[in-house]
Amino acid sequence: xxxxxxxxxxDDLCEVPDRFIAEMIDGDxxxxxxxxxxxxxxxxxxxxxxxxxxxxxxxxxxxxxxxxKPELHFGSDVLVPDITGWRRSRLPELPDAAYMxxxxxxxxxxxxxxxxxxxRGRKLRIYAREHVEHAxxxxxxxxxxxxxxxxxxxxxxxxxxxxxGKVRAPPFDALELELRPLWI
Numbered sequence: 001x002x003x004x005x006x007x008x009x010x011d012d013l014c015e016v017p018d019r020f021i022a023e024m025i026d027g028d029x030x031x032x033x034x035x036x037x038x039x040x041x042x043x044x045x046x047x048x049x050x051x052x053x054x055x056x057x058x059x060x061x062x063x064x065x066x067x068x069k070p071e072l073h074f075g076s077d078v079l080v081p082d083i084t085g086w087r088r089s090r091l092p093e094l095p096d097a098a099y100m101x102x103x104x105x106x107x108x109x110x111x112x113x114x115x116x117x118x119x120r121g122r123k124l125r126i127y128a129r130e131h132v133e134h135a136x137x138x139x140x141x142x143x144x145x146x147x148x149x150x151x152x153x154x155x156x157x158x159x160x161x162x163x164x165g166k167v168r169a170p171p172f173d174a175l176e177l178e179l180r181p182l183w184i
Contacts, residue, residue, distance in 0.1 A: 001118050004029045006028050021080050025079070025123065041140070042138055050066055050175070074103065081127075084108075103131055106132070107135050109137055133150050142162070147160070147167075
C-alpha cells in the first residue's frame, strides 16, 4: 500500500473523507477504503464474543475495556486497529477524548489485500514499540487467526489457527473461541 502523502500532518489526516480510514505512520499518510462486509462481519463477531465475557460483564476474567476502531495516537503516529482491548487495571474508565494515547494491551487487525502489508509490517512494529502485549491477525478470506505475544520487544508467533476449530488464545484463553462464526 502506497502512502497518500509523505511528511503529513494531523491536519492532512483530518481532511481525508470519512469513507476512508486514515492513519499516519512514520510521517506517511495512508487512506484505506472501508473494508469489505466479510471483514466487518468477522471483526464484529469477534468483538461481540470477547466483549460479552471480558468487557460487558465487568466481573469477567481480568476485566477489559474493548473498543472497535479507536484512533490511537503514539507521538506522530496515528493508527486505527480493528479491535482493541485494555485491561481495566490500566484503564479503569474511558477518557472523554476523541482518541486514545494509552497503548492497548491487545489489538486485532482484520487483514485485507489492501492493508495486509501495512498491518503486518509498519503497524506491528509500532505496536511493539508502544509495548502492546498481544496482537491477533485475523484473515476472513484465508480463514486464519494468528496469535502473537510481545517478548523482549519482538513479536513471537504463539499459534496459528485455520478453519472452523475452537481455540484458546492469549490473552483471552479463558474463553474457548469458535472460529466458524467469524467466517460466515
